[in-house]
Amino acid sequence: MKNVADWALDTATQRGATYADVRIVDEKQRALATKNGKVGHAASGESLGLGVRVLVNESWGFAATDDMSRESVERTAAKAVDIARASARVKEQPIRLAPEPAAKIDWATPCKIDPFKTSIEENLDLLMKIDHELLSVKGVTLGESSLSLRRYEQWFYSTEGSDIHQTRTTTGAGFSAISFEGTEIQKRSYPNSFGGQHQCKGYELIDELNLVENARRIGEQAVALHKADKCPQGKMNLVLDSSQLGLQIHESIGHPIELDRVLGMEANFAGTSFLTLEKLRTLRYGSELVNVVADATEAHGPGLGTFAYDDEGVAAQCTPIISNGLFTGYISSRETADTIGEHRSNGTMRAEGWNRIPLIRMTNISIMPGEKPLTFDQLIAGTDDGIYMQTNRSWSIDDKRYNFQFGCEIGWEIKGGKLGRMIKNPSYSGITTEFWNSMDAICSRDQWTLWGTPNCGKGQPMQTMGTGHGASPARFKNIKVGTAYQGN
Amino acid sequence: MLDQSKAQSIFDKIKKFSTVAEIEVIFSSTDHSLTRFANNTIHQNVSELNEAASIRVAFDGKTARASTNRFDDESLKRAVQAAETMAKVQEPDSDRLPLAQASEAKGADAPSRWFENTAAITPVDRADAVGKIVAVAKKSKLVTAGIYSSSCFAETIINSNGLNAHHRQTSAEVSITMLADDSSGWQKANSPDVANLDPVRLGEIAAEKAALSRKPQELAPGKYTVILEPAAVLDVVGFMFWDFGGLAILDQRSFLNNRIGTKLFGDNITIIDDVAHPLQSNAPFDGEGVRRTRVPLVENGVIKRLVYARSTAEKMRKSEYADKVGEIAVTGHGFPLPNEMGEMPTNIVFVTPGGEQSVDQMIAGTERGILITRLWYIREVDPYQKILTGMTRDGTFLVENGKVKAGIRNFRFNQSLIEMLNHVEAMGKPVRASGEESFDMVAPAMKVKDFNFTEVTKF
Numbered sequence: 001m002k003n004v005a006d007w008a009l010d011t012a013t014q015r016g017a018t019y020a021d022v023r024i025v026d027e028k029q030r031a032l033a034t035k036n037g038k039v040g041h042a043a044s045g046e047s048l049g050l051g052v053r054v055l056v057n058e059s060w061g062f063a064a065t066d067d068m069s070r071e072s073v074e075r076t077a078a079k080a081v082d083i084a085r086a087s088a089r090v091k092e093q094p095i096r097l098a099p100e101p102a103a104k105i106d107w108a109t110p111c112k113i114d115p116f117k118t119s120i121e122e123n124l125d126l127l128m129k130i131d132h133e134l135l136s137v138k139g140v141t142l143g144e145s146s147l148s149l150r151r152y153e154q155w156f157y158s159t160e161g162s163d164i165h166q167t168r169t170t171t172g173a174g175f176s177a178i179s180f181e182g183t184e185i186q187k188r189s190y191p192n193s194f195g196g197q198h199q200c201k202g203y204e205l206i207d208e209l210n211l212v213e214n215a216r217r218i219g220e221q222a223v224a225l226h227k228a229d230k231c232p233q234g235k236m237n238l239v240l241d242s243s244q245l246g247l248q249i250h251e252s253i254g255h256p257i258e259l260d261r262v263l264g265m266e267a268n269f270a271g272t273s274f275l276t277l278e279k280l281r282t283l284r285y286g287s288e289l290v291n292v293v294a295d296a297t298e299a300h301g302p303g304l305g306t307f308a309y310d311d312e313g314v315a316a317q318c319t320p321i322i323s324n325g326l327f328t329g330y331i332s333s334r335e336t337a338d339t340i341g342e343h344r345s346n347g348t349m350r351a352e353g354w355n356r357i358p359l360i361r362m363t364n365i366s367i368m369p370g371e372k373p374l375t376f377d378q379l380i381a382g383t384d385d386g387i388y389m390q391t392n393r394s395w396s397i398d399d400k401r402y403n404f405q406f407g408c409e410i411g412w413e414i415k416g417g418k419l420g421r422m423i424k425n426p427s428y429s430g431i432t433t434e435f436w437n438s439m440d441a442i443c444s445r446d447q448w449t450l451w452g453t454p455n456c457g458k459g460q461p462m463q464t465m466g467t468g469h470g471a472s473p474a475r476f477k478n479i480k481v482g483t484a485y486q487g488n
Numbered sequence: 489m490l491d492q493s494k495a496q497s498i499f500d501k502i503k504k505f506s507t508v509a510e511i512e513v514i515f516s517s518t519d520h521s522l523t524r525f526a527n528n529t530i531h532q533n534v535s536e537l538n539e540a541a542s543i544r545v546a547f548d549g550k551t552a553r554a555s556t557n558r559f560d561d562e563s564l565k566r567a568v569q570a571a572e573t574m575a576k577v578q579e580p581d582s583d584r585l586p587l588a589q590a591s592e593a594k595g596a597d598a599p600s601r602w603f604e605n606t607a608a609i610t611p612v613d614r615a616d617a618v619g620k621i622v623a624v625a626k627k628s629k630l631v632t633a634g635i636y637s638s639s640c641f642a643e644t645i646i647n648s649n650g651l652n653a654h655h656r657q658t659s660a661e662v663s664i665t666m667l668a669d670d671s672s673g674w675q676k677a678n679s680p681d682v683a684n685l686d687p688v689r690l691g692e693i694a695a696e697k698a699a700l701s702r703k704p705q706e707l708a709p710g711k712y713t714v715i716l717e718p719a720a721v722l723d724v725v726g727f728m729f730w731d732f733g734g735l736a737i738l739d740q741r742s743f744l745n746n747r748i749g750t751k752l753f754g755d756n757i758t759i760i761d762d763v764a765h766p767l768q769s770n771a772p773f774d775g776e777g778v779r780r781t782r783v784p785l786v787e788n789g790v791i792k793r794l795v796y797a798r799s800t801a802e803k804m805r806k807s808e809y810a811d812k813v814g815e816i817a818v819t820g821h822g823f824p825l826p827n828e829m830g831e832m833p834t835n836i837v838f839v840t841p842g843g844e845q846s847v848d849q850m851i852a853g854t855e856r857g858i859l860i861t862r863l864w865y866i867r868e869v870d871p872y873q874k875i876l877t878g879m880t881r882d883g884t885f886l887v888e889n890g891k892v893k894a895g896i897r898n899f900r901f902n903q904s905l906i907e908m909l910n911h912v913e914a915m916g917k918p919v920r921a922s923g924e925e926s927f928d929m930v931a932p933a934m935k936v937k938d939f940n941f942t943e944v945t946k947f
Contacts, residue, residue: 032574033828035739035828038579038581038583039550039552039578039579039581039826040826040827040828041826041827041828042551042552042553042574042575042578042826043552043553043554043555043574043826044552044553044554044555044567044570044571044574045554045555045556046554046555046556046557046558046563046566046567047540047555047556047557048557048558049538049557059530059533060530060531060532060533061533061611062532062533062534062535063534063535063536064534064535064536064537064538065536065537065538066537066538066539066540066557066558067537076537079535080535082611083521083533083534083535083611084533085611086523086530086533086610086611086612086614086615087523087530087531087533087611087615088530089530089612089615089616089619090525090528090529090530090615090618090619090622091529091530092527092528092529093527093529093531095531119577120573120574120577121577124577124578141739141740142739142740142741144828178739178740178741180740180741180745180872183872183873184872185740185741185743185745185871185872187871263526263527264526264527264631264633264667265526265527265531265532265633266526266633267526267633267665267667267672268524268526268633268634268635268663268664268665268674269635269663269924271864271881274946355536355538356534356536357532357534393869394867394868394869394877395867396865396866396867396877396878396879396900397865397879398864398865398879398881398898398900398945398947399864399865399879399881399882400945400946400947402945402946402947403879403898403900403943403944403945403946405877405900405902405943407867407869407877425869425870427869429900429942429943431945431946460522460524460532460635460637460663461520461522461534461637483900483902483942483943484869484870484875484877484902485869485870485875485902486902486940486942487710487711487902487940487942488870488873488875488902488903488904488907488940
């Protein structure tokens with residue numbers, strides 16, 4: 001691929017680019033889904049292409065093509081330069097990049113079982129078994145299971161001499177049971193909503209998830225929810241399971257720490273952030289127990305935000321975001337790092353594919369587990385009264401990331417240190433910093449899971465990206481619950 | 489762009505590579521450019537060329553799809569083999585239908601949605617338009633952010649029954665946010681014909697909203713009369729149209745379960761799906777190449793009909809719901825097969841009953857209420873009561889005694905769509921509207937009583 005990239009880099013520099021990079025991406029996907037014991041979706045896909053990003057007159061241009069012939073590649077690079085020159089016509093802020101040494105590396109996701117070597121029969125057999133278990137429960141009106149595999153091979157070259165070849169493999173699977181009865185539609189999902197669990201690893205993930213073994217229980221819960229009591233309204237102790245806490249991190253920490261949002265670059269669509277620059281190292285984001293990192297390194301685990309180098313050639317790093325409750329870091333790019341006077345990007349730029357520019361994206365934004373041993377049972381035993389909520393059903397947050405509201409699929413009342421009656425349609429809401437400052441307990445490492453969120457949207461044109469979020473179950477004091485049904 | 493004859497020649501090649509008789513290929517061709525600005529500077533500026541073939545094989549009640557963006561023999565063979573392998577291991581599904589017939593793609597001529605002046609837009613044209621928007625911002629001592637995009641798109645569906653449906657269109661879009669220290673305003677518009685867009689005027693309206701909403705007041709949450717501008721209307725009502733597909737009823741995942749034929753909304757609510765409407769967009773055929781038809785979805789508040797893909801219509805006719813769902817007919821609204829969701833109406837047109845009011849007239853007739861420019865991050869809280877939550881954004885105002893009095897801090901709402909469409913007191917003239925939470929529609933502004941705000945945020 002080096003020769004193809006050189007066609008682009010040479011053309012760009014000859015036409016006046018002061019910096020250029022090229023990403024060539026060869027992507028492969030398999031997506032299978034079943035519904036009520038029949039194949040719902042069966043598709044595979046391949047996509048190959050090249051994107052050229054250039055700086056000319058301190059302005060950006062980008063062009064992408066699926067035609068890898070020399071003529072097309074050179075034409076695409078020239079187009080990127082023309083676009084950058086047009087960008088320079090409307091410029092108040094010149095674009096400069098924080099320095100980064102050139103890198104040469106070959107890296108691939110560790111996979112025990114190559115998912116693309118598993119047979120379609122094996123994949124479908126698994127999904128059919130899950131559906132069979134779901135539909136064996138009387139009252140389940142719709143059972144759905146899905147599996148998705150992706151291999152994303154990328155070659156990155158820059159005029160600064162970087163030569164990075166990475167192959168990321170992701171595997172994901174999950175299922176849901178829906179029960180319609182009277183005037184209610186109830187839903188339960190496993191191991192998480194919106195497609196289940198997704199990680200940057202091989203097919204070994206599927207065995208770890210124990211999908212078939214959990215299907216009947218989840219189906220029974222979907223049906224039982226019809227007879228459960230409604231979520232109360234008021235302020236109380238709230239315990240969240242680790243998957244819901246992962247999404248809470250995503251929305252109320254992961255997005256506001258994106259430095260492009262903070263600097264107004266996403267103001268028209270995704271929004272801005274309450275984390276204005278003066279809050280760095282001064283804002284008490286959470287309680288002393290809240291320690292959050294942005295960690296893209298392999299050591300953090302097989303998250304959807306794990307890689308060796310980001311998409312502008314910066315090495316994966318671990319950045320402290322919240323340290324004992326204090327706000328300590330943003331996630332950045334070479335451009336935004338330079339803007340705020342940082343000497344280096346912390347390596348979070350990623351693109352959805354060859355036809356998109358890299359943007360600042362969450363890597364693995366994880367809350368660190370409690371240092372003292374604390375199991376989930378001990379957490380509940382230490383809670384006199386409150387509500388425990390599991391598995392996300394709805395999520396919404398304002399465009400500066402202050403006010404949020406989450407709905408969960410299921411809840412249980414906590415009374416006298418024990419889980420009691422089931423609660424349906426549970427929801428909670430609050431203000432980001434007030435919420436994180438109310439955290440008074442978090443379970444230890446043995447309860448910690450690195451969840452994958454495969455569908456994070458950002459940018460114009462929209463890009464979808466996978467992000468990782470490690471979390472243990474945790475408890476929050478005096479939280480407003482039941483808001484979603486208030487007034488309805 | 490991939491034209492019909494080139495698509496046909498690639499299809500012929502694909503057919504030779506396949507061992508099965510039934511083949512359908514969706515060809516797509518995209519030339520999309522987008523200029524993005526923030527802080528009064530163009531900070532991202534991108535362009536993409538891509539052509540792809542999505543190949544479906546079908547035999548013995550089995551079907552699967554494989555896609556590729558490479559048209560050399562080896563890549564096409566690999567995609568065909570991948571689709572066949574995926575299909576072969578399936579259990580036969582007796583509900584699977586043969587591919588659509590060529591006659592199913594026929595219909596009245598659709599309006600042309602290709603405009604040479606849109607196709608000819610250059611990076612310099614977009615930059616110059618952005619420069620004018622920035623000038624509006626600077627004149628008002630504001631900072632602006634947004635996009636100006638232009639694109640050409642072509643889609644061709646060819647199958648082994650001789651069906652050959654082709655559509656091409658252009659599109660231009662402008663979205664503008666104007667920001668002050670403690671307020672903002674927003675406008676967005678798109679059209680196949682760039683002549684219909686006025687970026688400077690949109691910038692001026694957004695700037696007026698940002699200026700008017702400075703020093704926002706905080707109001708207590710509660711039930712208020714609201715005036716929703718068209719973009720806010722489409723973003724919230726868009727969440728119900730997934731439920732107007734026949735398969736949603738068969739799956740029992742629709743809020744219309746047991747409600748078709750009933751009067752669910754107010755008398756003044758009439759909604760059709762009409763791809764041929766002059767303010768609509770997109771291809772006149774569905775994911776199997778079947779011609780889209782005009783479908784009355786809601787008439788005077790009564791749920792009249794659903795839309796159907798071919799196989800869903802067949803299933804519905806045999807189902808226990810057959811006599812409870814109104815007319816069952818293939819309407820040309822199916823997604824590409826195989827899929828789990830069936831179909832959905834995506835060319836929504838609101839038909840107002842007369843007596844339309846402008847937003848200014850609605851304001852003038854409101855003693856106390858809230859004017860809403862834009863809604864944000866809308867999600868479904870309850871799928872059967874159709875309760876949605878979300879936030880106001882970029883221009884939320886208190887209206888008192890017939891006048892816009894002040895900007896206010898943004899609210900969170902938790903509102904049943906069913907109740908909302910029973911509380912519409914006035915509507916504007918339907919316009920082509922574009923938001924961020926749902927697809928474009930022909931929708932009016934609405935004045936709605938008792939809109940349920942549950943919380944207020946900090947800005």
